[in-house]
Amino acid sequence: MNAKTIIPLLFSMMSLNTYSADLNLWYNRPAAIWQEALPVGNGRMGAMIYGGVNHERIQLNENTVWGGSPYNNYRAINPDTLTKIRNLIFTGDTRSAEQMINMYFMTGQHGMPYETVGSLLIDAPFIDKPTSYRRELDLSRAVATTKFDIDGVTYKREVISSFTDNVVIIHISASKPHSISFNASFDSPLPHTVGLEEGRLVLKGKCLSHEGVEGKIRMQTVLDVKNEGGKTELTSSRLIVSNATDVVLYLSSATNFVNYHDISGNETEKSVALLENAMKKNFSTAIVNHVDYYKKQFGRVSLDLPCTADINKPTxxxxxxxxxxxxxxxxxxxxxxxxxxxxxxxxxxxxxxxxxxxxxxxxxxxxxxxxxxxxxxxxxxxxxxxxxxxxxxxxxxxxxxxxxxxxxxxxxxxxxxxxxxxxxxxxxxxxxxxxxxxxxxxxxxxxxxxxxxxxxxxxxxxxxxxxxxxxxxxxxxxxxxxxxxxxxxxxxxxxxxxxxxxxxxxxxxxxxxxxxxxxxxxxxxxxxxxxxxxxxxxxxxxxxxxxxxxxxxxxxxxxxxxxxxxxxxxxxxxxxxxxxxxxxxxxxxxxxxxxxxxxxxxxxxxxxxxxxxxxxxxxxxxxxxxxxxxxxxxxxxxxxxxxxxxxxxxxxxxxxxxxxxxxxxxxxxxxxxxxxxxxxxxxxxxxxxxxxxxxxxxxxxxxxxxxxxxxxxxxxxxxxxxxxxxxxxxxxxxxxxxxxxxxxxxxxxxxxxxxxxxxxxxxxxxxxxxxxxxxxxxxxxxxxxxxxxxxxxxxxxxxxxxxxxxxxxxxxx
Structure with missing residues (x-):
């Protein structure tokens, strides 16, 4: 038996009765499709993190972004019609009963769709390819991290959908000062506009009409930045950061939805208020608050089962x-x-x-x-x-x-x-x-x-x-x-x-x-x-x-x-x-x-x-x-x-x-x-x-x-x-x-x-x-x-x- 055979055998013997406390999903390449991206969410705002190097996509959801507007799709049924349908079923003529149901029960409205906000796109001017790469989702902390090395510099992006601040926060850091440069922009399949308001990049969108029900949900998503050691510029469609040492992006999204029969809310006021409140804290405080809140729920249950294989593989x-x-x-x-x-x-x-x-x-x-x-x-x-x-x-x-x-x-x-x-x-x-x-x-x-x-x-x-x-x-x-x-x-x-x-x-x-x-x-x-x-x-x-x-x-x-x-x-x-x-x-x-x-x-x-x-x-x-x-x-x-x-x-x-x-x-x-x-x-x-x-x-x-x-x-x-x-x-x-x-x-x-x-x-x-x-x-x-x-x-x-x-x-x- 040679050394190459002995090492795996020893690993198998050692692992047979041990447990893995690993609570990470991790990958050694960026996501190429949505079903490879990693989810974060705070019950209201969700994001899917692709983990790209030169081009990062963070796809966004807000849980009240739905098509249509207040309605109900019941249809009044004549009692005689209902009796006829029941009699057809009781006598075994279920095909005729089905035809009558389709004729009298349907309204043409099959429910309104849940829709996406769109995406935040982050483009960086890297020329060389990374020499190391890892993206992960830490289930114990509800933090998604992308980390890679280029030209001797280690770059890291941490993303949370904060439970305590109710916004998505993206922290970008580098091991070498003044190494962070990128531009950020919005994209959305909704009818939308992108512009500047009070020094912030703003995405405004309107949800769609569907099956004859007018789309009346209005959405606003706001992007702002804290930049340490670099320069920030804003154009009508993008935010540009140059030569920064540390960057924190804040994303807030809100709609005019109040409840199922009330859409009188003000999406602008809500999104701005959430953003301004979140930006009062630095990232180190925000992430501690977020993790503490999350752990009070997630940390209640642990499960250890036998670990019988090499867990040091991408998920x-x-x-x-x-x-x-x-x-x-x-x-x-x-x-x-x-x-x-x-x-x-x-x-x-x-x-x-x-x-x-x-x-x-x-x-x-x-x-x-x-x-x-x-x-x-x-x-x-x-x-x-x-x-x-x-x-x-x-x-x-x-x-x-x-x-x-x-x-x-x-x-x-x-x-x-x-x-x-x-x-x-x-x-x-x-x-x-x-x-x-x-x-x-x-x-x-x-x-x-x-x-x-x-x-x-x-x-x-x-x-x-x-x-x-x-x-x-x-x-x-x-x-x-x-x-x-x-x-x-x-x-x-x-x-x-x-x-x-x-x-x-x-x-x-x-x-x-x-x-x-x-x-x-x-x-x-x-x-x-x-x-x-x-x-x-x-x-x-x-x-x-x-x-x-x-x-x-x-x-x-x-x-x-x-x-x-x-x-x-x-x-x-x-x-x-x-x-x-x-x-x-x-x-x-x-x-x-x-x-x-x-x-x-x-x-x-x-x-x-x-x-x-x-x-x-x-x-x-x-x-x-x-x-x-x-x-x-x-x-x-x-x-x-x-x-x-x-x-x-x-x-x-x-x-x-x-x-x-x-x-x-x-x-x-x-x-x-x-x-x-x-x-x-x-x-x-x-x-x-x-x-x-x-x-x-x-x-x-x-x-x-x-x-x-x-x-x-x-x-x-x-x-x-x-x-x-x-x-x-x-x-x-x-x-x-x-x-x-x-x-x-x-x-x-x-x-x-x-x-x-x-x-x-x-x-x-x-x-x-x-x-x-x-x-x-x-x-x-x-x-x-x-x-x-x-x-x-x-x-x-x-x-x-x-x-x-x-x-x-x-x-x-």
Missing amino acids: DRRLADFNKDNDPSFVSLVFQYGRYLLISSSQPGGQAANLQGLWNDNLNAPWDGKYTININTEMNYWPAQTTNLSETEFPLIQLVKDISVTGRKTAAEMYGAKGYVAHHNTDIWRSTGMVDGATWGMWPNGAGWLSTHLWQRYLFNGDKGYLENVYPQLKGAADFYLTAMVKHPKYGWMVTCPSISPEHGPHGASSVVAGCTMDNQIAFDVLSNALQASEILKEPQEYIDSLKDRLTLLAPMQVGRYGQLQEWLEDEDDPHDNHRHVSHAYGLFPSSQISATRTPQLFEAVKNTLLQRGDEATGWSIGWKINLWARLLDGNHAYKLIRCLLDILPSDNVAREYPHGRMYPNLFDAHPPFQIDGNFGFTAGIAEMLLQSHDGAVHVLPALPDEWHSGNVKGLKARGGFEVAMQWKDNKVKKIEVKSTIGGNLRLRSYVPLTGKDLKVAKGVNPNHLYDIVSGKKPIVSSEAKLKQPQLMKTYEYDIMTKAGKEYKVYAK
């Missing part, structure tokens, strides 16, 4: 090699990247993360970059509670509050119903009508699903004041199902009609149906949430009874002839269908209606459904399936899905050459094209593999794959207000530390016996009402179905009666 290379290296530490990096993206795209006071989070480089984003609320927006927020980022949910809560207003007329005028409704899309104007045609859009459950996030937040925080605050939204969502559902003439169950199982029909037939399984599951959750909230808040008994009555009339889940969970009321599933949506698996995740212990037949049925549908899918679908297999307590299969998602797609232009590519070089999820929900689904899935709390207990390491034989995690959150840290070795938990934030009974579930102070063997039902146990009707199982009994590992359950603020340590026996 795109690590991604390309992942399925060869099978390095768990890379999973840790992508997990934390998802948390970084959620913090960066969703902060209190801002807009909710949309289909692309915060980042979009054009005026025609895929699917308009809207809020797709038949899973994608919900998936964006799956990691918010479990990975200890509850602040990021505030924009989502506001979105639900807004559509509980705009969706009230839609419910009344379209369905003759009380409460509020939204279909499968909304936008910054909180439109709630149907879009895209019956095949995709005839789905009146978007508001209902979104409302379940409000209830889940209560299960994590136990705050009755918060519950009172969001009760109108919980009740309004339930009121829609109380008044819009109709009795199925064949089965006698109360069903939604018309609707679809997103975005899928049986055997290629029309997707328009009555009472599909996902609708029934969402209706069950919405009504159950309102029932529990009403009981806690002591609402009128008459209303409580109405919720209970409706729950008894919902359709049960059914197991079909192939042993599958039926997607529709009829046993129409095709076991060879590989459709990306597995909508009826909602009952397993994110809901908790299906459980290994409480509903074993449904547990096996949904597993059969997932096996029949297969693993390969679009990026967001794979992200969902990671969570589903975690809920099925199969860590190895969940890890198989992780490997599916961590497969490089160098660019959309070569998608045919990379048919399994699901992640771009900058680790953005590829549908393809880019959708950020896959990143958030991935992060939520990792958390779900490590900790679950939906089934009456805090289950530690419920779905640990073999490859994660040892590791530790800190800061994950469980329902009941518990913050959990764990260490494990040889695939078994060794130590558990739990901080109780609100007190109450802690029930721990483990695959190994535990010991610890105040630990008692659990008996009976958990007295803590914050564990998410829901029970529906007994399932209907086809006589042809072949179902196995779930093969589960033995578990041990213990109780600790906790006090708020106290910490508890438990160990494996």
Whole structure:
């Protein structure tokens, strides 16, 4: 054995049981395309950093830069028309029903697009090529850095989207005095002008009209500079810096948007005020403030998994090699990247993360970059509670509050119903009508699903004041199902009609149906949430009874002839269908209606459904399936899905050459094209593999794959207000530390016996009402179905009666 063989072998042996704390995405060349650039964001302003040498592009977003203006796209439906459509569906003429829906429900307005501000361009007069180069995104600090050497001088650009100053700041430094020269200019695809105002470079733009809705958003972006040791000039279209030693650029952007029905703001005053306030601080103070704010959220959770490969490779290379290296530490990096993206795209006071989070480089984003609320927006927020980022949910809560207003007329005028409704899309104007045609859009459950996030937040925080605050939204969502559902003439169950199982029909037939399984599951959750909230808040008994009555009339889940969970009321599933949506698996995740212990037949049925549908899918679908297999307590299969998602797609232009590519070089999820929900689904899935709390207990390491034989995690959150840290070795938990934030009974579930102070063997039902146990009707199982009994590992359950603020340590026996 020669030396060249020994060194890699020694590296492999040393790395086998070590961890990587690396939290950097880094690259050894500038980005050539947007999907290689690195994102920064403060929940309002976003930027994509290309890291060029002679030519740097910093593409900009501001989260209220949307096309159109206040509007709503619901259409009043004659009750007789709705009755005719329902009768056509009930009699099986779904094609005619679909045609009528397209004729009477559509307005021609499919939602307004999220648009880009444009870009800041920085051009430098370098003649020689750099002798070294590195660009990186430090997830631990939310700082993007580009560094290179030319002619013996080290140049560095640091970019932050400041959480504390609410602007983008670019710091340019050099190792040799008076070495920095460049010119900066704006570019934008919006109708725009560039000029000078009060010694600053100003980009003014106007968002576009769309589908007959006039574009009324005005945007202003302002650039100013602090120059040490050099000269600054301004022309009508550019800022020129010569022979400087240190430079700080400040970028501020704002619009006239106030809220979904008010665009009376002054974009000029807002952008200038933000800029002037930010420039009062020097960069060293600004970056410290920014990092401190960010770390208070990001630093709550750490995850260490085994490092089994060389991590000293550029991130795109690590991604390309992942399925060869099978390095768990890379999973840790992508997990934390998802948390970084959620913090960066969703902060209190801002807009909710949309289909692309915060980042979009054009005026025609895929699917308009809207809020797709038949899973994608919900998936964006799956990691918010479990990975200890509850602040990021505030924009989502506001979105639900807004559509509980705009969706009230839609419910009344379209369905003759009380409460509020939204279909499968909304936008910054909180439109709630149907879009895209019956095949995709005839789905009146978007508001209902979104409302379940409000209830889940209560299960994590136990705050009755918060519950009172969001009760109108919980009740309004339930009121829609109380008044819009109709009795199925064949089965006698109360069903939604018309609707679809997103975005899928049986055997290629029309997707328009009555009472599909996902609708029934969402209706069950919405009504159950309102029932529990009403009981806690002591609402009128008459209303409580109405919720209970409706729950008894919902359709049960059914197991079909192939042993599958039926997607529709009829046993129409095709076991060879590989459709990306597995909508009826909602009952397993994110809901908790299906459980290994409480509903074993449904547990096996949904597993059969997932096996029949297969693993390969679009990026967001794979992200969902990671969570589903975690809920099925199969860590190895969940890890198989992780490997599916961590497969490089160098660019959309070569998608045919990379048919399994699901992640771009900058680790953005590829549908393809880019959708950020896959990143958030991935992060939520990792958390779900490590900790679950939906089934009456805090289950530690419920779905640990073999490859994660040892590791530790800190800061994950469980329902009941518990913050959990764990260490494990040889695939078994060794130590558990739990901080109780609100007190109450802690029930721990483990695959190994535990010991610890105040630990008692659990008996009976958990007295803590914050564990998410829901029970529906007994399932209907086809006589042809072949179902196995779930093969589960033995578990041990213990109780600790906790006090708020106290910490508890438990160990494996």
